[in-house]
Amino acid sequence: MNTTFSVIMPVFNSEPYLKEALDSIIRQTLSFKDHIELILINDGSEDDSEALCLQYKQNYPENIKYKRIENSGPAVARNTGLDLVSPSSHYITFLDADDKLEANALEAASAFFSVHPSVKIAAIPIYYFEEKTGSHNLNYRFDQGSRVIDINKEYSSPHFYIGGIFIDRSIITEKVRFNESLYFWEDALFVNKIILSEQQYGVISGTKYWYRQRISLNSLVDTAWKNKYRYTELLQTGYMELVTASLQMHGLILPYVQFLLVYHLKLLLVKKNNEMMEKTLNETEIRIFVEELKKLLVFIEDKYILEQSLLNYRKEFLLNLKHDGKFGKLEFIDKIDKEASIHITEKKLKGLHVEMKGYFTSEFYSMKESDKVYIQIGNRKMYASHRDPGKKVIIWGYLVTDYKNDGFLIQVPIWCLSFRFGLETHQGDIELKRINYIKTLYRRLFKRK
Structure with missing residues (x-):
């Protein structure tokens, strides 16, 4: 067998998903029998994962290696897999037992490395399925197609995940191993030590690594927060x-x-x-x-x-x-979204006025005690009174933002059908959301017809 790829798969209580993962390797467009070695490391599973692994090994004895270890975590399982990679293998990749590869993933990787033989590590885009669907946030790196990223020129393109990574076996030495003392982020550390050494990595478009976001939310990544x-x-x-x-x-x-x-x-x-x-x-x-x-x-x-x-x-x-609290505030008053910054939470008829309660909100500016919300009716300004909306942002016990100055209450004359909100600050007035009840009434009448 002329092995081209070694696929290392740690298996831990993955029985419900395992067949789908295994089949995604066996059914690659690149011939499984001729070019793929599948290394299954049973990390002490207590379900029927072992029986399924052995069944597949029996069906493909020349292509599948299987080893059971005591439950030791993904780092130990992956290192065990690295030790079993055949000397004839050219590239190593990893697949979690609840994920799957797009059918053309290995063929796309093979084509990429044939064009870029000096590149020793490359990644394919990640897509979610099951509970969460869609594209991973870092998939913007693939928008320009398959290419090589120089991390010194494109530092804002980080990579973290071991799934969908392809590594040239020639750079995997006894020193290039997963840190077995880590129970989280061991894959990000492993991948990025290689990327730091190479100072570049490839991105391979036109294929996918399918990451299962479990409905049960009991994966290692999900439970890590606890x-x-x-x-x-x-x-x-x-x-x-x-x-x-x-x-x-x-x-x-x-x-x-x-x-x-x-x-x-x-x-x-x-x-x-x-x-x-x-x-x-x-x-x-x-x-x-x-x-x-x-x-x-x-x-x-x-x-x-x-x-x-x-x-x-x-x-x-x-x-x-x-900076020990000395950095201060990041404020960009010119970036305030004029239409989205005023929220009306309550309207109530009071005599000849409509009483409006609401609050000002902007990621780029927090109201000061001296700031005032007002409405502009023609050339006339009517000021709102302050009210505390009771909104605060607390992170790790620190009060980060207090919106106590951002709430307002204002009495709008009942006859006033069109007016604009504004904000009076020490930097000047800012025109905000326009209210036009004439247009609202017209739209409602038009819809009825």
Whole structure:
């Protein structure tokens, strides 16, 4: 058998999904019997995964290797698989036992490496299926087609996931292994140490790695948020090890590494993950986590935080952690969305007026105590009174944004059918949302007809 690809698949209690994953390899457009070696590592499964693996091995004895180990985690399972790769194999890839490969994935990878023989590591785009569907956020890297990314020129194109990665076997040595002390992010660290060494990686378009977002949400990635390891220890071992690797290889922390760390770190700022963290860690553990994060942020230039696709108040939060609260606010009054910044939450008829309650909101500006919401009727200004909407943003116990000045209450004359909201600030007046009840009434009458 002239082996071209070795596919390493750790298996742990994957019986409901395993057949689909196995078949996606066997049914590749690249001949399974002639060019593919499938290495199955049973990581101590307690279901019927072993029986299914052995059945497939019996059907394809020349192409499938199988080994059972005590439950040790994905890093140990993948390293065990690496040790079983045949010397004749050219490229190594990994597939989780609940995921699957597009039928042309290996053929597309083979074609890419034939055009780019000097490239030692490449990735294919990731797409979700089952509970969540659609394209992975990082798939923008594939918009220009198959190509080679120079991480020194395109540092804002990080890669994390082991699935859909193809690695030239010639660079896999005894030192190139998954860190078995890590229980999360071991794949990102493994992949990125190789990328740092190569300073480039390929992106292969026209195919897909299918990542199963389980309905049960019981995968290692899903449950990691409930594991204390996911927080402080990840900073100390996973993140900092990548920082150390960059320093050892290049004498500096490459922009690629800095951008990548913030890109991954921002997941912790998402509300649901923030809430999960507060349920998982106690107050002392959260405080220790924040102190460790501050140490990490010292290695990251401000620009790589500012360049992230991240809400402004979250950027402010990270930058103020880094600068001990001395960074201040990120405000861009010229970026306020004039139509979307005024929200009316309640309208009530009171005599000859309509009482409106609402709030001002913008990612780029928070109202000051001296700011005033008003409505403009012709040349006349009518000011709203302040009211606290009770909205706050708290991250890891820190009050990040308090919207106490953003609420308003205003009395609008009942005869006024058209007016514009505005905001009076120390930088001048800003015209905001226009209200036109004449148009609203016309549309309603038109719809009835």
